[in-house]
Amino acid sequence: MYIVHLDSAKDIKQVFKDLKVDTYGVDIMFPKSLPFLIKIGPIPRVAATILKQEMLSLGGDVALPRSALMGGHRKTDCLLMGNLSQLSRLHQKLKNQPFGLSRLAADLSQTISGYSDNNGTFFLGKYRLELSKRTHIMGVVNFTPDSFSGDGFYRDLLFREPQAALGKVQAMVDDGADIIDVGGESSRPGTISISVQEEIRRTIPVVKLLAKKIKVPISIDTCKPEVARRALDSGAHMVNDITGLRNSAMRKVVSSYNAAAVVMHMKGNPRTMQKSPSYDALIDEILAFLEGSLRLAEDARIAKEKIIIDPGIGFGKTLAQNLQILKRLKDFRSLGRPVLIGPSRKSFIGRLLNLEPEDRVFGTASACVAAVQRGASLVRVHDVKEVAQALKIVDSIMHA
Numbered sequence: 001m002y003i004v005h006l007d008s009a010k011d012i013k014q015v016f017k018d019l020k021v022d023t024y025g026v027d028i029m030f031p032k033s034l035p036f037l038i039k040i041g042p043i044p045r046v047a048a049t050i051l052k053q054e055m056l057s058l059g060g061d062v063a064l065p066r067s068a069l070m071g072g073h074r075k076t077d078c079l080l081m082g083n084l085s086q087l088s089r090l091h092q093k094l095k096n097q098p099f100g101l102s103r104l105a106a107d108l109s110q111t112i113s114g115y116s117d118n119n120g121t122f123f124l125g126k127y128r129l130e131l132s133k134r135t136h137i138m139g140v141v142n143f144t145p146d147s148f149s150g151d152g153f154y155r156d157l158l159f160r161e162p163q164a165a166l167g168k169v170q171a172m173v174d175d176g177a178d179i180i181d182v183g184g185e186s187s188r189p190g191t192i193s194i195s196v197q198e199e200i201r202r203t204i205p206v207v208k209l210l211a212k213k214i215k216v217p218i219s220i221d222t223c224k225p226e227v228a229r230r231a232l233d234s235g236a237h238m239v240n241d242i243t244g245l246r247n248s249a250m251r252k253v254v255s256s257y258n259a260a261a262v263v264m265h266m267k268g269n270p271r272t273m274q275k276s277p278s279y280d281a282l283i284d285e286i287l288a289f290l291e292g293s294l295r296l297a298e299d300a301r302i303a304k305e306k307i308i309i310d311p312g313i314g315f316g317k318t319l320a321q322n323l324q325i326l327k328r329l330k331d332f333r334s335l336g337r338p339v340l341i342g343p344s345r346k347s348f349i350g351r352l353l354n355l356e357p358e359d360r361v362f363g364t365a366s367a368c369v370a371a372v373q374r375g376a377s378l379v380r381v382h383d384v385k386e387v388a389q390a391l392k393i394v395d396s397i398m399h400a
Contacts, residue, residue: 114336
């Protein structure tokens with residue numbers, strides 16, 4: 001006798017098949033084997049009470065705070081517990097109910113669907129990323145004199161000739177980079193922003209060259225709309241925006257070019273983000289921010305299918321908070337978008353291992369493996385070759 005611990009629907013179904021369960025029986029029993037713990041709220045207290053009663057009738061449950069049971073606050077958060085079969089039946093029970101429960105039923109169905117099916121084909125211009133088949137790697141190319149990561153190679157090359165960077169970038173592609181992310185402004189803690197003109201001078205000649213020479217999509221790492229526009233004009237396919245598309249001008253640029261975007265969470269700005277960052281509920285707040293960014297993007301006519309989300313490791317987070325994000329990365333799949341994680345050479349790795357940025361390769365690879373096991377579809381790294389090797393192993397295990 002042993003406990004079967006499986007996370008994916010594919011693996012659970014395979015256990016049924018190995019047992020020679022009838023196909024019809026698998027269809028009936030599989031939903032009963034897939035449990036969910038879903039955070040909901042805030043919703044009206046009366047709605048939460050009805051929700052609990054309905055789930056109890058289905059064999060599930062809803063956890064409520066004591067204040068909700070004692071008639072306290074008008075609205076409350078709750079934790080819904082049930083398997084896929086119970087939640088499917090709950091949807092039918094709620095869809096005609098008052099107190100916002102019909103809308104909750106629709107949201108519940110959408111959340112479960114997004115959580116389960118957020119890794120498909122992602123299009124970047126003429127390129128197709130098959131995210132369901134393996135983890136994809138975004139290679140970091142910094143053209144800044146003050147990058148935190150120690151990749152000072154670029155600060156010498158940039159001011160001579162963009163051509164000089166081509167060999168290094170091509171090596172990253174050969175080593176396994178699926179996307180090249182070009183940045184001209186450091187986002188290290190305490191950084192003061194540079195001018196639009198300076199960022200254009202650092203990045204656009206390189207984007208133009210790479211667009212002609214390399215055979216993978218190009219991302220521009222910027223929060224400035226004019227830099228993004230110039231980069232997209234020059235052949236970039238995606239905007240990697242650390243401010244989460246909160247600038248309406250940036251949303252307009254991305255929409256007008258039908259470009260893809262990485263939407264990241266950051267608390268504050270690079271200059272202030274690491275000054276005692278605090279959260280009442282870390283994961284809840286990051287999810288709410290990213291969900292808000294997705295709504296803003298939708299209002300700007302940016303297709304949801306064009307967006308990748310990034311919880312922002314190291315951007316306004318303490319060591320403990322970074323570890324919590326990695327530990328609970330699967331929660332972010334609830335938004336129905338591929339998750340990108342960028343732990344590369346970050347200070348939390350340095351603090352854990354007491355190493356300088358250039359010596360954090362193994363720590364970076366370990367963080368990437370942990371992230372992929374917890375739901376990341378893409379990783380953003382400096383050390384492409386080493387991380388690609390680590391991910392080939394973890395991908396092979398996960399897809400075995």
